[in-house]
Amino acid sequence: MLARMSRLFLIPPLRWAAPLALGALFSALPAAAAAKVDFNRDVRPLLSDNCFACHGPDTQKMKGGLRLDLREAALKPAKSGKVALVPGKPEESELVKRIFTADADDLMPPAESHKSLTPGQRALLKRWIAEGAEYQGHWAYTPPVKAKVADPQRAVDELVQRRLREKGLKPSPAADRRTLIRRLYFDLVGLPPKPEEVEVFERDKSPDAYEKLVERLLASEHFGERMAIGWLDVVRFADTIGYHSDNPRNIWPYRDYVIRAFNANKPFDRFTREQLAGDLLPHPTQEQKVASGFNRLLLTTEEGGAQPKDYEARYLTDRVRSVGTVWLGMTTGCAQCHDHKFDPFTQRDFYSLGAVFADVKEGIIGRREDGMMVPTPAQADGLRWHADRVESLQRRYDGPQPQLADTYAKWLSSWQEAEALWMPQQPAQADSTDGATLQIRPDRSVLATGAKPDQDTYRVTLAGVPAGTVALRLEALADESLPKKGPGRAGNGNFVLTEVVARVERAGAEPRKLPFKAARATHEQTTLADKNPYKAWTAASAIDGDAKGREPGWAVLPQVGQAQQLLLELAEPVTLATGESVVVELQQRHGNGSHTLGAFRLSTATDRAAVHSPFALPPAKDIADLLKVPSEQRTPEQRDKLFAHFKSIAPELAPLRAELAEAKKSRADFEATVPRTLVTERNDTPRTVRFLPRGNWMIETGDVMEPALPAFLAKEKPAERRLTRLDLANWLVAPENPLTARVVMNRLWKQFFGMGLSKVMDDFGAQGETPPNQPLLDWLACEFRDSGWDVKHMVRLMVLSDSYRQTSKASREELARDPDNRDLARQGRWRLDAELVRDNALSVAGLLELSIGGPSAKPYQPDGYWENLNFPQRAYDESWGTDQFRRGLYTWWQRSFVHPSMLAFDAPTREECAAERARSNIPQQALVLLNDPTYVEAARSFALRTVREAKGNAEARITWMWRQALGRKPQAAEVATLRQLLEKHLGEYRASPDAAAAYLKVGATEVPAGVDAAELAAWTNVARAILNLHETITRG
């Protein structure tokens, strides 16, 4: 970010022509009278920043008919008839007149733009016109040229030193061995070297000691983890959806794909294709499909009331921006509403690039799907075993089943007999406790009308229940007056019957409860049951006495709009005495929008077969209709359907059905243990993408946009057919693409030198920065492409260079001369990235868990940090065991509340693609390192190692710790400072053992018995001081 901000401070050369006393300091800057003005370096930034907003690529907003970004246009008369640029003749050029005029009305840039040119800048423009007003193509849109170098293996040094020589500078000497090994460890694997490794390397006198170390680290499986951090930022990888409820989604296998890809040195062109279009490759592998999760990394929403069209537009723009940032170094966001102001990227380019992604299959609003299973090889075996088992049982079940012939025939003729066992009861009374009007109808059913309370209880009095009644039936009935025809009053036609209570009542007597012993229903809802303890809306939960709370009950989604039955068996037969009646209480306390019954009827039976007969539950309407068709008129399909239904209820098949159900459940249980990840699947019919005027998604009259590549960059359309994501990927890594290789090499360079060769990481356009050492960036880009997009090769070229090995120490003069180290006359020095701050502390502490990949981990987090999340409210379940100590890059990435200790060290929220991170230095960092239990526990663990592993007196132990944490011997003053701290705190903790005991309880790891608590507490503060040092968190 700082680099991004510092774009402001590009120092236009002429500004420094003023005879400042500081001149010598900035001697590297071109003097005013030097060579010819360079358009790309000197002029384009001025024109872009001051003029292009009105006289640039956005032709809609062009003023005065003047366009200055194209030479041809700028040499023509504008609307006024005057000519802006007359090459060689500044005095005739309107541009010169207008920037020098004293007339405020004519002055350019105009006052209202709040832009102004300095005298030096005006003079420069004038000189440029005098010299012929030559234009150059924008550097980044012109293919890179590979500079000739004597030795390609030493190209980095040759090109760095070429520039240093031009400026009369010399490179710095190499850093010492200890600094080099720490630098390489942090840069290549993100971990500190062990002290022993430092010593071995310091002693290794072989000429290729450094090269061997580099090869060892490149071969480490932690290399991929280190490389992944930057990639995960730029593609905005996170564990949650981002918007509103910010719920989790399955995506971590994508992260592991990235790690593996870097470890396997997957060529970057393949890496690109697999992510954008893994699903479109021929016979895609599981790995390629996982990679295609890239297209699903964007922010999504589950907010109720969010409009699909709105979010469709957001997703499109998000994806276009991501391609712009990840591969093209292009800021495309503004083209959502208008042509780019500074670069030739039009609004049509924007939507046609977005249309490339119109085939990504996804729900627009709502919960993401679970995604594709990503089994390990062992899990894949398990899946096959379960599949075989289910399949073989299914085959048995699907067979002809001749043994069923008799019962089938019986069922066909007598399926309605159970119905005859039921007697509909005329309610003597029916009341709602919450204000609904219950109307008793001639067919003995009850219809609810009027007020629609959110919850309700119906009390229905049955006076004529026959003696010996053993069963009660509730028919939930469809009715035209109800939403979706009912049976419920909720908007979706559903209801939730939370509890049924039956009592025998008589005036003046204590009611007598009639317990139920069994319940069955025609259909039990299984959807939306995540939070239901029964995991389904079952009949049984309506007679459970609310044992698992009031919420669960019987519901019937999605089979609304038709009658459903609930059959209840009484524990004991009931026979009413005179004056008694049965009162059935239908409790419907679910809420959430009137999930109450709209129409129903109660019946009784005196034969338990009414509940238990295999055919007691009437078939659904479609089957019942078939049964009513005379047998000779049934088609073969109808017969098959009937028989299939019969098999689902035939008593003879009950054991097989149970076995099959068990096999399916067991398979489902097993599948639930297999990780899943969102992948890209292709919709055969892509969404229609329209040009949105002013980016307004409510305007649905814009042109339909076909997928296309940005017109100014891609000269030819690759094919007649509709352009695919694969075409886009191929174009991004095509040899002639001038941007991708440069953008990627610029980011890689930053990882090893602290700043990009072009310092604006996400904008290679006119508002970005022409790299001061463009030959170097271009050489790297060409070599990257020519090497077959070999990432490790490029890493080698960089870290094996002498330029990389330079010391990062710099004199104050050098710092003042080149504060951002643009000349590379030294190495950079910077604070470790958030993840590495953590990894380093845990590694020194001996706590770091080094396993690769897997679900994201949840380190300790302050209580209540997630309290503002909702839908649902969430508890933070911190990881336990070794998962608590995983590397920082595996931290659970909650976009709206990124882990606070990561955030303090500038980890991005990954809501947007982030091509670089800020490196701030703020008090929150001190609070984290001092007080976050992770770091307190790390300090104690480090202290425990010290008292157990380090030999000798306090000085010797402090020296040991220093080596562990910093890889070097401490100076006497350093030891003395810590010794003083130790002694003071040892005395204090001896005096207050409670404090020591409390201190040692921080964190999940336990202090072993027999350790002197006061001593450990005092050493913990020594360790804490060391882990808080600037040097500890700095890569130098």
Add this chain to the structure above:
Amino acid sequence: MSVGASLNVGQAASLPVGFGNWGRLAACPTLNRRTFLGRTAQGVGLAALASLLNPASLVAAPKWTGVVQPRHHAPKVKRVIWLTMAGGPSHLDLWDHKPSLAKLQGEPMPDSFTKGQQLAQLQGERLVCFGPQTNFRRYGKCGAYFTELFPHVGGVADDLCLIRSMTTDAINHDPAHTFMNTGSQLLGRPAMGSWVTYGLGSEAEDLPGFVVLVSHGQGRSPQPIAARQWSSGFLPGRFQGVQLRGKGDPVLYLPNPPGVSRGQQGDVVEAVRALNGQHDAMVDDPEIATRIAQYELAFQMQASVPDLMDLGREPASTRTRYGCVPGDGSFASNCLLARRLAERGVRFIQLYHRDWDHHSQLREELPLKAKETDQACAALLTDLKERGLFDDTLVVWAGEFGRTPMSQSNKGTVGRDHHNRGFTIWLSGGAVKRGFSYGATDELGYAAVENVVTVHDLHATMLHLLGIDHLRFSQKFQGLDARLTGVEGAQVVKGILA
């Protein structure tokens, strides 16, 4: 060159903002010497440059005073207290009385109002007029007419400046908050509090310049609020809002580890300081001095923040006036904290009171929310006045949008849906008209029709009162001069200025 001008971003890179005059941290200027020199070529005086090159001349640390130097015009207010009523309070039941709507109660909403427009949860539903659900009355000498649910606020009606013609671009919570806070629905933009502290710095000695307080309330399930609402976006991290929490640790990681006394923590910090100093002598890295300063500051905050949060230090009469119980994390407590923060010079104080999202149960729930906020809002204004802070404070009471004149019944008992085309907010303080009402919606309270105010206008007005011309206050981002007020041409709402 736009203002965001070069001068101070370099400073921003390394200096704490809003942490006052750390005079004794003599090293401060060197901290950013590197960045400073590299990036601040123009604008910084030669003398200052020279002093930076000569450590001997470093005496006092400059305080972060913001990029708007000097102010574009004389400021009218020093600070902002923004009371965010999250969820979208119903203007029709609280502020904007519509007898015509009452007359149409239960009738279909006239098509002319809603045709072709996007609704949130009522999209595609039958639209029925829903009159005011609370009683209204007149308050104060100005005769302001609003709900009886706000008797205490009614008591300070003559200090309010109601804007009844507010509009916004978004109709869902998340984007609407983002828009209200950052002026853009795109993520990654700085919150207004970040902009203001970036522009002006802060006068607070040992507190952040931009503080956020999220209240705990009674009732249902409030809409989520993301930390991005107080993110500094593309501005440096030190401008981000710092949440002071009413429950748990007031600032994350603020307390010492258990078993570590303040004295011992001080010893550790001192050892870190000494060791960092010794290291600096070896490598001469300007970042080290910054690091030392941050540790001192963090250590100070460990004392100053609990002191700030301790409402027990307020007289009982004050607590009674606000209606708060120390430590309850309520909106009332946070209003009192807001006054304490204002006293300490914090530049931008933003409170969130959640759960105004009355899709259903509006008649039952709205009075609860009103009661949770009424007394404290009034107490805050009165208290500011008594302490002489009222005149140079801007208080804003606003939701992220309003609610529909149509009823919503598809979520249980009746309520109203989200609505962005017209709603009411209020401002208060010495710089805006008092006992005043500005703008109006149509006769059914659907769309703002008179003196329409956009979110950009509101931001422009706020900046104006702080002494900033919003057009000249920008920061380069992705090649553009990004502004809080966007590119669409925001207007300062002159009609409400005192």
